[in-house]
Amino acid sequence: MSSTVQPRGSTKIALTAHSWLVYLFFFAPIFVLIVFSFSDDNNVGRWGGFTLEWYQDFVEHNQLQNAVWVSVRVALLSTVISVVLGTLAALALERFKFRGRKVFDALLYLPIIIPDVTMAVMMLLFFAEFFDILESVFGWDAQKGLGSITISHIAFNISFVSVVVRARLAGMSEVLEEAALDLYATRWKTFRYVTFPQIMPGVAGGALLALTLSLDDVVITQFAAGPGATTLPVFVFGLIRRGVTPLINATSVLMLAASVILVALSLAFQQFSGRGGRPSLRAAREAVSAPPKTNTQIKEGINQ
Amino acid sequence: MSDRGDHQVSEQVAAVKLTSITKRFGSVAAVDNVDLEIADGEFFALLGPSGCGKTTTLRMVAGLEFPTEGSLKIFGDEAGTLPPNRRPVNTVFQDYALFPHMTVEANVAFGLKMQRVAKQEIAGRVQEAISLVRLEGLEQRRSQQLSGGQRQRVALARALVNRPKVLLLDEPLGALDLKLRQEMQGELKALQREVGITFVFVTHDQEEALTMADRIGVMNEGELLQVGTPAEIYEHPVNRFVANFIGQTNLLDASVVSNDTVCLANGVHIPGKSDLPVGTRVAVCLRPERAGMHRPEEVPADQQSVVGRLESVTYLGNALVYTVVLDWVRLEVRRENQPGGYRPHVGEEVAVSWTLDAISVVRA
Numbered sequence: 001m002s003s004t005v006q007p008r009g010s011t012k013i014a015l016t017a018h019s020w021l022v023y024l025f026f027f028a029p030i031f032v033l034i035v036f037s038f039s040d041d042n043n044v045g046r047w048g049g050f051t052l053e054w055y056q057d058f059v060e061h062n063q064l065q066n067a068v069w070v071s072v073r074v075a076l077l078s079t080v081i082s083v084v085l086g087t088l089a090a091l092a093l094e095r096f097k098f099r100g101r102k103v104f105d106a107l108l109y110l111p112i113i114i115p116d117v118t119m120a121v122m123m124l125l126f127f128a129e130f131f132d133i134l135e136s137v138f139g140w141d142a143q144k145g146l147g148s149i150t151i152s153h154i155a156f157n158i159s160f161v162s163v164v165v166r167a168r169l170a171g172m173s174e175v176l177e178e179a180a181l182d183l184y185a186t187r188w189k190t191f192r193y194v195t196f197p198q199i200m201p202g203v204a205g206g207a208l209l210a211l212t213l214s215l216d217d218v219v220i221t222q223f224a225a226g227p228g229a230t231t232l233p234v235f236v237f238g239l240i241r242r243g244v245t246p247l248i249n250a251t252s253v254l255m256l257a258a259s260v261i262l263v264a265l266s267l268a269f270q271q272f273s274g275r276g277g278r279p280s281l282r283a284a285r286e287a288v289s290a291p292p293k294t295n296t297q298i299k300e301g302i303n304q
Numbered sequence: 305m306s307d308r309g310d311h312q313v314s315e316q317v318a319a320v321k322l323t324s325i326t327k328r329f330g331s332v333a334a335v336d337n338v339d340l341e342i343a344d345g346e347f348f349a350l351l352g353p354s355g356c357g358k359t360t361t362l363r364m365v366a367g368l369e370f371p372t373e374g375s376l377k378i379f380g381d382e383a384g385t386l387p388p389n390r391r392p393v394n395t396v397f398q399d400y401a402l403f404p405h406m407t408v409e410a411n412v413a414f415g416l417k418m419q420r421v422a423k424q425e426i427a428g429r430v431q432e433a434i435s436l437v438r439l440e441g442l443e444q445r446r447s448q449q450l451s452g453g454q455r456q457r458v459a460l461a462r463a464l465v466n467r468p469k470v471l472l473l474d475e476p477l478g479a480l481d482l483k484l485r486q487e488m489q490g491e492l493k494a495l496q497r498e499v500g501i502t503f504v505f506v507t508h509d510q511e512e513a514l515t516m517a518d519r520i521g522v523m524n525e526g527e528l529l530q531v532g533t534p535a536e537i538y539e540h541p542v543n544r545f546v547a548n549f550i551g552q553t554n555l556l557d558a559s560v561v562s563n564d565t566v567c568l569a570n571g572v573h574i575p576g577k578s579d580l581p582v583g584t585r586v587a588v589c590l591r592p593e594r595a596g597m598h599r600p601e602e603v604p605a606d607q608q609s610v611v612g613r614l615e616s617v618t619y620l621g622n623a624l625v626y627t628v629v630l631d632w633v634r635l636e637v638r639r640e641n642q643p644g645g646y647r648p649h650v651g652e653e654v655a656v657s658w659t660l661d662a663i664s665v666v667r668a
Contacts, residue, residue: 173399173401175397175398175399175401176401176403176404178368178388178395178397178401179395179397179401179402179403180403180414180418181367181368181387181388181389182366182367182368182388182389182393182394182395183389183394183414183415183418183462183463183466184389184415184418184419184466185389185414185418186389186418189418193403193414194403197405198404198405
């Protein structure tokens with residue numbers, strides 16, 4: 001960076017103070033949450049000495065544990081399915097020319113754009129109608145629950161996965177696939193040995209993003225959930241209505257930790273995409289031992 | 305070179321034979337009705353400016369594009385619509401297209417692995433190919449850790465390890481810098497002699513084509529204009545485009561008067577052989593190094609000449625290039641930098657001269 005653009009004097013002080021304020025704004029609530037999750041007092045905002053009681057409560061709370069497992073199952077299932085479908089959609093949009101491609105492209109972004117509440121109401125209506133049809137045609141009395149939650153999560157996750165995978169595919173030269181075909185690979189083997197390893201960082205990043213989104217979603221899940229099954233965030237939301245206890249603090253801290261880990265992993269996978277290698281330990285070692293990057297290179301890496 | 309004309313295309317089965325091949329993208333004919341035979345063991349160059357259809361032609365031979373019309377035979381077998389993985393040809397791509405997530409060794413082994421060759425045989429053949437292109441010791445590197453020249457060798461090894469019947473090279477030296485390019489020209493030529501495989505390469509660089517190829521096919525706007533040895537193409541270009549594209553040349557507008565006389569644009573009749581009908585618009589092609597330069601009154605009796613004013617002299621070290629301006633044409637004359645001789649000054653009246661065998665009459 002050239003020195004002429006570096007701020008000096010009072011500007012520099014003001015800018016530095018500003019960034020600290022922003023960070024304070026970001027992290028003070030998180031800090032408070034974490035601190036009070038260890039507070040030995042039934043009242044949420046009062047410090048009553050250190051305890052791990054609330055974490056123990058969390059582990060022993062049957063309904064909470066149920067909700068955790070519903071969340072995990074929904075997240076894993078919806079991630080697997082949306083990664084497959086989202087990757088296929090990305091491949092189709094990026095590699096093939098077909099009629100209606102532009103329309104399909106635009107429609108794929110829809111779940112990202114439309115508000116959660118709208119999507120939630122859509123899902124509610126959809127399942128109501130769908131279950132009616134199921135009952136009148138097949139006589140099957142379906143109920144909302146794990147299945148409906150999973151389907152609604154797949155519905156929005158496909159879009160996110162395909163966007164991430166497409167970004168990666170766009171950076172991959174089609175010539176690599178031609179080279180594989182030229183070297184006697186079938187189309188399947190070309191995908192298996194060339195395309196997939198190349199887009200792997202994108203697929204992995206997309207999967208982790210999907211996992212995070214699924215674990216965090218409240219609004220859509222609330223409308224798609226039934227009496228039989230509910231996810232952790234929705235259950236916590238219900239608990240709050242009955243009064244906030246430090247148990248909720250502890251639960252929130254654990255959810256926060258899970259989300260942070262997943263997002264960090266997702267970012268790490270996408271970072272490696274710039275190196276064109278497998279996100280393995282080897283790549284990590286290469287990244288560490290590589291000569292210092294210039295600012296532009298780092299920016300490019302982030303954009304990828 | 306004397307052996308360049310010896311390829312008897314018709315005697316044996318052609319390595320590649322294109323008959324009336326046309327490739328259209330939408331309404332645009334990228335390749336337009338091309339007929340071409342490439343002999344077994346030949347080093348063949350497809351030469352032309354970008355967008356002339358040479359790469360499309362190569363891709364059709366590779367199977368990466370299918371012809372819209374016409375027949376494409378590889379060693380006598382119709383291959384027009386075979387997918388690339390079922391053709392006995394391999395390609396060295398323009399930017400090499402090495403698989404970035406694989407080592408050099410894995411890149412080279414890829415084709416054999418896909419053909420389910422036995423593991424032991426793969427190991428041997430990969431080693432052989434790697435030593436053929438002199439990359440020993442770099443087996444475990446990844447393509448990002450290689451220089452341009454090394455990548456090019458990996459791409460060659462990756463293709464040659466499959467023992468293709470025809471090796472296709474798309475601008476194989478395009479990504480290299482000048483010095484490396486010149487070095488690789490000789491190396492590619494030597495490699496081709498060593499393996500004895502038919503090489504078909506695409507280039508826009510006429511010097512590259514002249515230096516390496518046994519025969520050259522010049523393309524423009526989807527058409528194959530001329531096929532011949534470098535000498536044939538350089539000395540007897542079929543038309544203005546070929547004359548201009550291959551090497552430096554002076555083109556003097558003229559029209560055919562009889563089968564051994566043409567009329568230059570300034571009205572002067574000069575000897576010039578052609579088979580074209582009387583009245584055809586032509587150009588007299590005079591290579592700068594074949595033109596002579598004299599004082600106007602000293603032109604030898606057996607030479608034709610035009611007189612103009614010397615506009616500039618470019619000093620190249622081993623040669624001098626004189627630009628002579630006439631009121632209807634601008635000519636370049638290239639003279640070896642020999643001691644003594646005629647050294648006109650800028651602004652002087654000079655005569656640009658030539659003997660009958662120095663020129664060729666080409667279609668305008």
